[in-house]
Amino acid sequence: MSPVNEGRRRPVTLKEVAAKAGVSVSAVSLVANEKKNARIGEATRARVLQAIEDLGYRPNALAKNLVHGQSRFIGLVADAIASTPFAGQIIHGAQVEAWRRGYVLLVANSEGNAEAENQAISMLLEHKVHGILYSTWYHRQIELPVGLSEAETVLVNCFADDGPLAVVPDEFDGGRAAAQLLIDAGHERIAFINTVTPSPAREGRLAGYRAALADAGIAVDPALVLDADSAQEGGYASVEAVLASGATGVCCHNDRVAMGLYDGLRERGLRIPADLSVVGFDNQEIIAAHLRPGLSTVALPHYELGVAGVRALLDGGPEASERLTIACPPVVRESVRSLA
C-alpha cells in the first residue's frame, strides 16, 4: 500500500473523541459546533479540541442532516453538461451561490433522456434535497417532469406552462443591446440573421432588435431580416443575402452564425468591420474572443442564471409561474466599425 493510501480507516466519530478526551459525547458536540450558549469550561474545551485534532475528527454531515430533518443539498439537473460550456457556467454559478449559503450541489444530468431524468429526480428526492434547479442548456419551453412537484423547484434557462418560478435570460433586452451596438456606431441599415427554429431566443431577440431600431427612429425593413440555420454553416450561407441587402451592419442570432459569416466574408475578400460590421450573441468565449477581429457580442448570463436560481430557491423569490429575467450585457470587441 502506498504512502498516500495510509490512514483511511473507518471515520472517527464523536464517541471516540469523547472517549479520548474523557468527556461525554454531548460535550464534544457542543465544543465542535461552538454553540453560543453552551457552558463548557476552558480546560475541558481545550482537552476536547486537542482530541479532535489528534484524532482528525470530521463531523458526519449525513448524521447532522438526519437530526435536522433537512439536508443542505440542492439538486441540479442539467440536460447537457458535456456538450457546451453553457451548462458548466450554470453549474458554476449555482455552486458558488449554494456554497456561500452553506449548501452543497448534487449534480445530475439527464442528457435528454426522459428515463434518466426521472431516475435523477428520484435520486435527488431521496436525498431529501432542499430544492431542485432544473436547467437546460438553451433557453426553451419544457414539459415539467412530474417528480419535480415533490420538491421546491426553480427552472433555470427554461420555463413551463403553469410551472414553478423560471429564471431566464432577457432575450428581448439582449436583442435590443445587440442592435444598439450598431446603432450607437452610427449604422442605420442593420440586418438581422435569425435562426429558423422557433424559440424564445428567436422571437425575443428579433423583437428586441425591432424595438431598438424603432427607438432610434429607424424604419424596420423586413428585407433585412434573414433566416439561417443557427450554426456556422448558416452564417456562411447567409453572406450573399446580407451583402445583397445593402446592410452596413448585421446582428447574428448567435456567435456561431457570426463565425460562419466571418468565413464567408473572408472568402469574398471582404474585411470586418471595414466592409461589414458584425455583432454576435452568446459571448461564447472560445469563438467570440478569438475570431479576427474579436467579435462584439451580447453575453448570455449563464453564471448569473445559476446564481439567481439558487437565490430564488432559498429566498422564496417571486411567485411560481413567474419569470425572472436576467440581463444580457453587451460585450464590445472589434467587429463593429464606427460610422461617426
Place this chain on the structure above:
Amino acid sequence: MSPVNEGRRRPVTLKEVAAKAGVSVSAVSLVANEKKNARIGEATRARVLQAIEDLGYRPNALAKNLVHGQSRFIGLVADAIASTPFAGQIIHGAQVEAWRRGYVLLVANSEGNAEAENQAISMLLEHKVHGILYSTWYHRQIELPVGLSEAETVLVNCFADDGPLAVVPDEFDGGRAAAQLLIDAGHERIAFINTVTPSPAREGRLAGYRAALADAGIAVDPALVLDADSAQEGGYASVEAVLASGATGVCCHNDRVAMGLYDGLRERGLRIPADLSVVGFDNQEIIAAHLRPGLSTVALPHYELGVAGVRALLDGGPEASERLTIACPPVVRESVRSLA
C-alpha cells in the same frame, strides 16, 4: 400558492407508512427493499405497497447511508467547470459511470483558488464520500492538496509526484495518431506547431509525432517543429513559418491553433487542404466540427477519463502512483488532402 407548489410537506417516513398499513416499521422496510429472504405474506405486502403508493413514500437516502456506515457519494472536484466544455465532459463521464453503479456525484469546483479547494475537500469528506476524483481541465502536474489523503482518491487529467493513481490522456499516442493521419495520406514533409508552455501535452505529443515519423521512415527535421502560443493567435502567427518550412501538412498543438492557422491561410488566399493539410488536437466540437473544411483532429477523451476515474476508484484499479493512460482517438474530417 400555485398548483405546483402543493403537497410539499415534511417527507413521508417509514413510520407513517407502517401506521397506514397497520404493520410494523420493519415490515415496511422489508417490503420496500424487496429483501430476498424476508418472510412477508402476500396480503401484507400488497397492503404495504398500497400504503407506500398512497402516501408517496420516498426512502431517505441519508438515513440509509447512516445505517450502512458508508455513503453512496463520490466527490468530484474540478478546477474549471465554467470555462471549457472539458470539465463538463469529465463530469458527465463520471456521472454516468457512478450512476450505473448506484453512486451519486457530489460536485465541487475550486476555480483555481486553494482555499475554496480545501473547503471543497472538507465538505466532501464530511459527507463521507466513498472517494474523491480530483480533476483539472488540462492535463498537468499538480501539488496534491493535503485533505485528499483522508479519502480514497483518483486524479483525473492530472498527476502528482508520489500521488494516488492518475488517469490521464495518452498524449504520446495522440501525437502519434495526429501525425499518422498525415502520413497515411502520403505526406512526408510534416510540420508540428507546438505550444511554448511546458506540459505533458507539449512533450508527449511531440514525442508521438517524432515516433510516428520515425516508424514511417521519415527523417525528423527540427526545422519543422515550430513554437507558438497555444491559442488562435498562435496559429495565426505561425502561417509564415509553416509556409516557409515547405511542409505539405501540419499538426497543430490543439484545435484553437488550427483555427488561427485557418484564418491566416485564408488571408493569404490559400486553401485547406489543397494547399496545406491541417490536423488539430482536442476535438473541440464547436471548433473542429464547424471550421471550413471540417478539421481532422485527435480527440481528448475527457468523457472516458471521467468514466475510468470512477472505475478505478470503485474497483481499486492499479496501484497508487501509477498512471492509467487513455487513448486519444483520431477524428477524420476534411482538412487532410490525400497525396496518393
Place this chain on the structure above:
DNA sequence: TCTTCATGATCAAACGCTTGAGCAGACCGT
C-alpha cells in the same frame, strides 16, 4: 396429544449526531 418447524411478523439495538432537561457542586446573600 405433544413436539417440531416453517411462516409471518415484530422488537430493539444501532448508525452519528443534536439538544432540551436534569443534576451536582460552587458561590452568593441573608
Place this chain on the structure above:
DNA sequence: ACGGTCTGCTCAAGCGTTTGATCATGAAGA
C-alpha cells in the same frame, strides 16, 4: 445554615433506517 443562582457537564430521546433475534401461530410429524 439554607435556599437560590450559576456554572459545567451528562442523560436520554429522537432523527429515519436496517437487521439479527425473537415470538406467536398453526400445521405437520410422531
